[in-house]
Structures are given as structure tokens and as C-alpha cells.
Amino acid sequence: MKIGFSRRISRRRFVKTAAGAAAMVAMPYLSRAADRPAVSHGVQSGDVSSDSGVVWGRADRPAQMLVEVATTESFKDARALPPIAALPEGDFTAKVLLENLPAGQEIFYRIKFRDLSHPYLAGEAVTGRFRTAPADRRDVSFVWGGDVAGQGWGINPDDGGMKSFAVMRRHRPDFLIHSGDTIYADGVFSPEVKLPNGKLWKNLMIPEKTKVAETTEEFRAAHKYNLLDDNVRAFNAEVPIFVQWDDHEVVNNWSASKVLPATYKVRDINLLAARASRAFHDMYPLRESLVEPGRVYRTIHYGPHLDVFMLDERSYRGPNGANLQETYGPAAYFLGPDQLAWLKRGLKASKAIWKVIASDMPLSLIVYDDYANRRGSEAFAQGDGPPRGRELEIADLLRFIRDNGVTNTVWLTADVHYAAAHFYNPDKAQLQEFNPFWEFVAGPLHAGTGWQNELDDTFGPEVRFAKAAPSGAILSPSDGLQFFGHVRIDGATGQMTVTLRDRNDAALWSTTLNPKSI
Known part of the structure; x- marks a missing residue:
């Protein structure tokens, strides 16, 4: 699933094109924490290259996985990806390929789950990070x-x-x-x-x-x-x-x-x-x-x-x-x-x-x-x-x-x-x-x-x-x-x-x- 920016994107352009994305995913919490889907077993990333990587999460019930990705730990430049279903047949796991990332860059992501029937009912986010592979000869x-x-x-x-x-x-x-x-x-x-x-x-x-x-x-x-x-x-x-x-x-x-x-x-x-x-x-x-x-x-x-x-x-x-x-x-x-x-x-x-x-x-x-x-x-x-x-x-x-x-x-x-x-x-x-x-x-x-x-x-x-x-x-x-x-x-x-x-x-x-x- 593509984040939606050019293949050779710079960090500057990443930040610019992502402005305002955080507001897109802000959701009111409508009930107690126990009523909201939770990340059950932490987050994982894998198979990282110079411009992509896979991120994974698991919910404690049927839900949609919401992923935000950014190049800063503050998530000021975050972009939101379309939701991914976490269903019983996959034991409520979900993963998504993040593409078109800048090379040699620390990438921050956060995952939370929202209720399938109540799209404004979402749990707490769990944050992860990884480095994309370098395009130049770095260590x-x-x-x-x-x-x-x-x-x-x-x-x-x-x-x-x-x-x-x-x-x-x-x-x-x-x-x-x-x-x-x-x-x-x-x-x-x-x-x-x-x-x-x-x-x-x-x-x-x-x-x-x-x-x-x-x-x-x-x-x-x-x-x-x-x-x-x-x-x-x-x-x-x-x-x-x-x-x-x-x-x-x-x-x-x-x-x-x-x-x-x-x-x-x-x-x-x-x-x-x-x-x-x-x-x-x-x-x-x-x-x-x-x-x-x-x-x-x-x-x-x-x-x-x-x-x-x-x-x-x-x-x-x-x-x-x-x-x-x-x-x-x-x-x-x-x-x-x-x-x-x-x-x-x-x-x-x-x-x-x-x-x-x-x-x-x-x-x-x-x-x-x-x-x-x-x-x-x-x-x-x-x-x-x-x-x-x-x-x-x-x-x-x-x-x-x-x-x-x-x-x-x-x-x-x-x-x-x-x-x-x-x-x-x-x-x-x-x-x-x-x-x-x-x-x-x-x-x-x-x-x-x-x-x-x-x-x-x-x-x-x-x-x-x-x-x-x-x-x-x-x-x-x-x-x-x-x-x-x-x-x-x-x-x-x-x-x-x-x-x-x-x-x-x-x-x-x-x-x-x-x-x-x-």
C-alpha cells in the first residue's frame, strides 16, 4: 500500500505533503478504554529496503488497523494510511507495506485499532520505528x-x-x-x-x-x-x-x-x-x-x-x-x-x-x-x-x-x-x-x-x-x-x-x- 508520494521523495517534501494529516485521523474517544480495540502484542516491522518496509500489529478483537507514518518522532509530519481489516480468520493480525519512503531515514510509525461497527471508537496507539536502507555507502x-x-x-x-x-x-x-x-x-x-x-x-x-x-x-x-x-x-x-x-x-x-x-x-x-x-x-x-x-x-x-x-x-x-x-x-x-x-x-x-x-x-x-x-x-x-x-x-x-x-x-x-x-x-x-x-x-x-x-x-x-x-x-x-x-x-x-x-x-x-x- 503506497503512502502517496514520489519514489525519490526528499524528507522536506515528505514533511510538506504530510501537513495537516494528523487532523485527518483524530478521533473522539467515546467510552472506557476496555471498550476500545487494543494492540495486543506490540508492533513489528520487517523486510525493510531503501524505500519501503512492512509494519504489523494485532488487535484483541475484530477491528480496523490504522497506521500513521512520519520522519519525526513528534509525528508532526505524519501521514495516515487507509485502514486495514484485522479479522478472526487472521487471528486479528494485520500488516501493510509502506512504500515510497526516503532512503537512509529514521521512520516512525504508530498503530491503533478502531471498532468495525463504531468507526469513532478507537484504542490507544503503539509506536514503532525503523531505518530505511541507505542509498549511499553508509555504515x-x-x-x-x-x-x-x-x-x-x-x-x-x-x-x-x-x-x-x-x-x-x-x-x-x-x-x-x-x-x-x-x-x-x-x-x-x-x-x-x-x-x-x-x-x-x-x-x-x-x-x-x-x-x-x-x-x-x-x-x-x-x-x-x-x-x-x-x-x-x-x-x-x-x-x-x-x-x-x-x-x-x-x-x-x-x-x-x-x-x-x-x-x-x-x-x-x-x-x-x-x-x-x-x-x-x-x-x-x-x-x-x-x-x-x-x-x-x-x-x-x-x-x-x-x-x-x-x-x-x-x-x-x-x-x-x-x-x-x-x-x-x-x-x-x-x-x-x-x-x-x-x-x-x-x-x-x-x-x-x-x-x-x-x-x-x-x-x-x-x-x-x-x-x-x-x-x-x-x-x-x-x-x-x-x-x-x-x-x-x-x-x-x-x-x-x-x-x-x-x-x-x-x-x-x-x-x-x-x-x-x-x-x-x-x-x-x-x-x-x-x-x-x-x-x-x-x-x-x-x-x-x-x-x-x-x-x-x-x-x-x-x-x-x-x-x-x-x-x-x-x-x-x-x-x-x-x-x-x-x-x-x-x-x-x-x-x-x-x-x-x-x-x-x-x-x-x-x-x-x-x-x-x-
């Missing part, structure tokens, strides 16, 4: 990570809630890449968990988190649970989210071949995934595809320094299992042919200095589909040796990047619940037809800390840093081993500095990468 700063409310660790007010979000917010990042496992739909909470030190972890409880999610309403409830945290809501109001999904938005290690455990009454994995997808798209401010409704993979252009390629490694994969095929076919799909072709086109066409590939799963860490028996494949890695099965997609992609002169690719990922830095060295790889590159792993943002995974030598990864839980340990967020990554691109030099941090904001490891061309 860019962002954070990434994944894995929230997993392994039974929910919101514990006594521990300060989801503290990683408060720490990330203090860095004033331009955006967050949420690398997936945004919820644990298959994770059940207990009111209390006894920790090894004898203390109690006390979860904030809601009825829906006492069972696995199976209905669309239960999936939405898992997303809304995270929005009960003060740290998360404050973060969302100031930092845009670029979101992707992984397995726990549906169920652990899901693919089309998933056999659901006995705890599920719904036995059809495709039905379960469809309900989870609806909830995911309802609850996040991601741009919706007109080509393929429900698509998660997309490109976000963030100024001349950065393009972000958001992948979907769930929707198009073949069945989990051995995945040791020697030739590429449906059983070896991970990205799938269409998404792989899209990624190649985007990388080749990109004019940005850095091409960040946001992958919800690491390339060379072995993740077993059947962990107890250490067999089957859940991720790309198929074990040491030449490329097989799903690795054939990565081999093809890496050759393409080399042969087409694509420079400055960096992979950012999560999933394994620890922090790591991997340098991919073709001299040490089974497949050597690629240029060296880096992969950085971060997370969990708020979940159980994982153990360090085995490494697959196919693409020559070297572990330059790793911090994880001791093997066999059960660590809660209160143990402090919660990790996020912070990336800063210098506007003048184009250098990218990547820092891995914990929830106490300690800088654990850092490196600065020089671009090959600028």
Missing part, C-alpha cells in the same frame, strides 16, 4: 541468530525474560536476521524445571503450551507466547526482523516423509505444515509473494553494500533419510531446483558489495535425523567424502559462484544451538571447485545450549572458533551460553566485521573481512 549494522523458547525453556521473569533481545537492542542494529526455529511448536512447557544447581526455572505458562501445536490457533499461540516477553516487544518496536523458518515452526526434523509421534492426533504432516505456515505468515511482518503465496525465500536489498538472500530449507526438500544419492533428483532436493535457480540469478545480478546468504541450517555440520541411533540426514551434510545427495546442490552452487565471478558471499546460520565460525578452504576439501568463503553460526537466542557437532570434510570447513555446552550437559538460558552474531559493514571501506557474542554481550570472537572489490 550498516545488523544482528542474527535463531532458536527461541526451545527445550522447555520459556519466559522466566525471575531470570529477566528473553535477555538476548535486550542485549541485541542495545547495539541499535538496522535489522535482525531471524534464522529460524522462531518457536518450538512441538515443545511443551512445565511450570517449573529443577536446574542442576538446585534452583528452579519458572516458566510463564499459557494453556496452549501444555501440549504440542496441531491447530492453526495453537501454532499462532506459540508465536504469541514469545510476544508476551517485554524484551521481545521492546526489540520488535525498534528493530526490523528479516524472518525465515526451520523445522520447529512445525515439528522436529520435518520433511514430507515425517511420521508424527504418538503425541499427535493430527497424523498428516502436510496438513500440520500448512497450518503452521498460515500461523507463521500471520504472525510476522514479511513481504508476501504474489507469485507463490506462502513463499519464504526472498531477496532483501539493503543499500549498495548489502543484499540478503533469505532461504527456505523446509518447503521444498526431499524426504529425510540416508540422502546418499549419487545423482541429483527429488530425493536429494533441499532447496529444490526452482529456489536454487532463483538464488543463482540473484547472486549473479547483485550489485551489492556483500551477498549474505541466510541459511537456516549450516552447510557442513552433521545433523542426524535419528539422533539416538546416529543415522539419517536432517541437514546438508552427508558425511566425509565427495558430494552426495543434498550436497550436490551446494556443489553446484559453489561452482556457479566461482565460474560467474560472484564475490564476497558470506553464509549466516543457526539451528545447532551454539556459536561457531567456519572457513571453507578448497585446498582441504573433497570438492575443490569453489572459492574460499566463511560461514558463521549463532544461537540459541533463548533455548537450550547444544553440543558441538561433527564436521563433514566435503567442502573443506575449518573450525576457527566454537563455543558450546559440554557434551551431555543440559544448560538453560540462565547458564549464559546464549549466542547471537553482530555484523558491521564500514560505509567507507566496505569492510565487514563479524562478532560472535553471548547474552552478557561479551565479544567471544571477531574477524574483519575485506571486500574483493568496492
Whole structure:
């Protein structure tokens, strides 16, 4: 939905054309606050570019969402957008694309809801902000990570809630890449968990988190649970989210071949995934595809320094299992042919200095589909040796990047619940037809800390840093081993500095990468 001013609008013209808009949306309050629709779970923004961004809100009842947008915190230059319906079929959520914004500008927005039947009956507004991407070579700063409310660790007010979000917010990042496992739909909470030190972890409880999610309403409830945290809501109001999904938005290690455990009454994995997808798209401010409704993979252009390629490694994969095929076919799909072709086109066409590939799963860490028996494949890695099965997609992609002169690719990922830095060295790889590159792993943002995974030598990864839980340990967020990554691109030099941090904001490891061309 367009705000209604020219594409290359200046801030001066924004202010001039917006004069008097506040009067357009002023509405008398006719009754008590409890009688007016309210913003129920804070506000969010996402998928921000140099001239646009998506904003999101949820009402506590059927209503119309009213959005004002301005370039000043006083909203003196505010413009009002046409109302958007927030209806029961979308769980009273609504989102709108703000277009034709000035580049490199702090944008302020406020959202309130008005009654459908009584258009002069409106609730209190909630305010958010974001920065549009720069049109010139300014500094860019962002954070990434994944894995929230997993392994039974929910919101514990006594521990300060989801503290990683408060720490990330203090860095004033331009955006967050949420690398997936945004919820644990298959994770059940207990009111209390006894920790090894004898203390109690006390979860904030809601009825829906006492069972696995199976209905669309239960999936939405898992997303809304995270929005009960003060740290998360404050973060969302100031930092845009670029979101992707992984397995726990549906169920652990899901693919089309998933056999659901006995705890599920719904036995059809495709039905379960469809309900989870609806909830995911309802609850996040991601741009919706007109080509393929429900698509998660997309490109976000963030100024001349950065393009972000958001992948979907769930929707198009073949069945989990051995995945040791020697030739590429449906059983070896991970990205799938269409998404792989899209990624190649985007990388080749990109004019940005850095091409960040946001992958919800690491390339060379072995993740077993059947962990107890250490067999089957859940991720790309198929074990040491030449490329097989799903690795054939990565081999093809890496050759393409080399042969087409694509420079400055960096992979950012999560999933394994620890922090790591991997340098991919073709001299040490089974497949050597690629240029060296880096992969950085971060997370969990708020979940159980994982153990360090085995490494697959196919693409020559070297572990330059790793911090994880001791093997066999059960660590809660209160143990402090919660990790996020912070990336800063210098506007003048184009250098990218990547820092891995914990929830106490300690800088654990850092490196600065020089671009090959600028």
C-alpha cells in the first residue's frame, strides 16, 4: 500500500505533503478504554529496503488497523494510511507495506485499532520505528541468530525474560536476521524445571503450551507466547526482523516423509505444515509473494553494500533419510531446483558489495535425523567424502559462484544451538571447485545450549572458533551460553566485521573481512 508520494521523495517534501494529516485521523474517544480495540502484542516491522518496509500489529478483537507514518518522532509530519481489516480468520493480525519512503531515514510509525461497527471508537496507539536502507555507502549494522523458547525453556521473569533481545537492542542494529526455529511448536512447557544447581526455572505458562501445536490457533499461540516477553516487544518496536523458518515452526526434523509421534492426533504432516505456515505468515511482518503465496525465500536489498538472500530449507526438500544419492533428483532436493535457480540469478545480478546468504541450517555440520541411533540426514551434510545427495546442490552452487565471478558471499546460520565460525578452504576439501568463503553460526537466542557437532570434510570447513555446552550437559538460558552474531559493514571501506557474542554481550570472537572489490 503506497503512502502517496514520489519514489525519490526528499524528507522536506515528505514533511510538506504530510501537513495537516494528523487532523485527518483524530478521533473522539467515546467510552472506557476496555471498550476500545487494543494492540495486543506490540508492533513489528520487517523486510525493510531503501524505500519501503512492512509494519504489523494485532488487535484483541475484530477491528480496523490504522497506521500513521512520519520522519519525526513528534509525528508532526505524519501521514495516515487507509485502514486495514484485522479479522478472526487472521487471528486479528494485520500488516501493510509502506512504500515510497526516503532512503537512509529514521521512520516512525504508530498503530491503533478502531471498532468495525463504531468507526469513532478507537484504542490507544503503539509506536514503532525503523531505518530505511541507505542509498549511499553508509555504515550498516545488523544482528542474527535463531532458536527461541526451545527445550522447555520459556519466559522466566525471575531470570529477566528473553535477555538476548535486550542485549541485541542495545547495539541499535538496522535489522535482525531471524534464522529460524522462531518457536518450538512441538515443545511443551512445565511450570517449573529443577536446574542442576538446585534452583528452579519458572516458566510463564499459557494453556496452549501444555501440549504440542496441531491447530492453526495453537501454532499462532506459540508465536504469541514469545510476544508476551517485554524484551521481545521492546526489540520488535525498534528493530526490523528479516524472518525465515526451520523445522520447529512445525515439528522436529520435518520433511514430507515425517511420521508424527504418538503425541499427535493430527497424523498428516502436510496438513500440520500448512497450518503452521498460515500461523507463521500471520504472525510476522514479511513481504508476501504474489507469485507463490506462502513463499519464504526472498531477496532483501539493503543499500549498495548489502543484499540478503533469505532461504527456505523446509518447503521444498526431499524426504529425510540416508540422502546418499549419487545423482541429483527429488530425493536429494533441499532447496529444490526452482529456489536454487532463483538464488543463482540473484547472486549473479547483485550489485551489492556483500551477498549474505541466510541459511537456516549450516552447510557442513552433521545433523542426524535419528539422533539416538546416529543415522539419517536432517541437514546438508552427508558425511566425509565427495558430494552426495543434498550436497550436490551446494556443489553446484559453489561452482556457479566461482565460474560467474560472484564475490564476497558470506553464509549466516543457526539451528545447532551454539556459536561457531567456519572457513571453507578448497585446498582441504573433497570438492575443490569453489572459492574460499566463511560461514558463521549463532544461537540459541533463548533455548537450550547444544553440543558441538561433527564436521563433514566435503567442502573443506575449518573450525576457527566454537563455543558450546559440554557434551551431555543440559544448560538453560540462565547458564549464559546464549549466542547471537553482530555484523558491521564500514560505509567507507566496505569492510565487514563479524562478532560472535553471548547474552552478557561479551565479544567471544571477531574477524574483519575485506571486500574483493568496492
